[in-house]
Amino acid sequence: MSDRPADIRVHDFREVDTGLSAAEAIAEAERCLQCKKPLCIKGCPVCIDIPAFIREIADGNFPGAARALKEQNMLPAICGRVCPQETQCEGVCILGNKETPIRIGALERFVADWERGNGPELPEVAKPTGKRVAVVGSGPAGLTAAAELARAGHAVTIFESLHEAGGVLTYGIPAFRLPKDVVKAEIDQVLALGARLKKNHLAGRSVSTDELLGYDAVFLATGAGLPAFMCIPGENLNGVYSANEFLTRVNLMHADAFPAFDTPVLHAARV
Structure with missing residues (x-):
């Protein structure tokens, strides 16, 4: 290595x-x-x-x-x-x-x-149980829960608020540490077990609470996506990003490819 x-x-x-x-x-x-x-x-x-x-x-x-x-x-x-x-x-x-x-x-x-x-080999899936489970969030916790539930024979639907699945695996960890094709391949294996994925579905809005409660069980895997600010002067100025926003811009909005994509993160010299 x-x-x-x-x-x-x-x-x-x-x-x-x-x-x-x-x-x-x-x-x-x-x-x-x-x-x-x-x-x-x-x-x-x-x-x-x-x-x-x-x-x-x-x-x-x-x-x-x-x-x-x-x-x-x-x-x-x-x-x-x-x-x-x-x-x-x-x-x-x-x-x-x-x-x-x-x-x-x-x-x-x-x-x-x-x-x-x-060529991936999928594990065995149990016979359908007739139970329906909603998983809110497609980060590591949501994907793991969805995989285990699908293997147990339950009908699983994953609701993801963003336009790409993976949560912090997709928007939080840089590609040089965790390539996005690796994340996508493993998400595809979870879906191949029978789990369904609905992107751009915000729980409570795109999918109502009543609809979620219509499932036999709901697993909340909303993650820890909110940043912790330091409460110092100037942190709310334009051009000042939280770590979460910075990584989201790079990973989901192609900020590293400016000006091809209009979501710039400026490159400095040495940091």
Whole structure:
């Protein structure tokens, strides 16, 4: 795994980290001790069977590794890139006591990227239950809930207020950290499980409260999209952006491509 050269990446918003090769992934996976009491699973918020998917990588069985990952997580390419593994699964890896812990996030990303390039395999979906669930918001929480509900056989409808799905994955994290084609591919897999997506639907307006309450259940995943201001003079002046607005302009409104798109974010020298 390496980064693209700085003198090249400074000219674009493409992903900085190039990821692991197959040989590097296998070599890294072979370092895993396959602990009898794996602390890494406890360190994972969604309890992925980490030793299982790493064992499949070590054996060269990348499809099997992808299946093991998706038993608990339908967003592995995203999580492999942006989850804080250093304080979660990798932070409790026993190898970290004396050497470098297993690069679990890098391995998760490798498997997800390999599968995306070789044809994703969807997990099994239960028989329809006849239950309808509304999910308000299509960020990471909403997508995860929608995936699990769809796999359980429920009819899921996701309502997204913006014109693109993904929430903070789409408008908040820069493309050089999390490419938008990666986000779209994993959203498409959630929809392939049977979930429906309605963009430009603002809960309470585009879709009424009464309509939402007509579902058997409603999952509110509205996120934390409001910025925290510092309450200092001048922060409300034109040209002063909150971090949220700045990132939204870049990610959804192509501010990085000014003047092709009229949503400029001015480029300074060194910051």
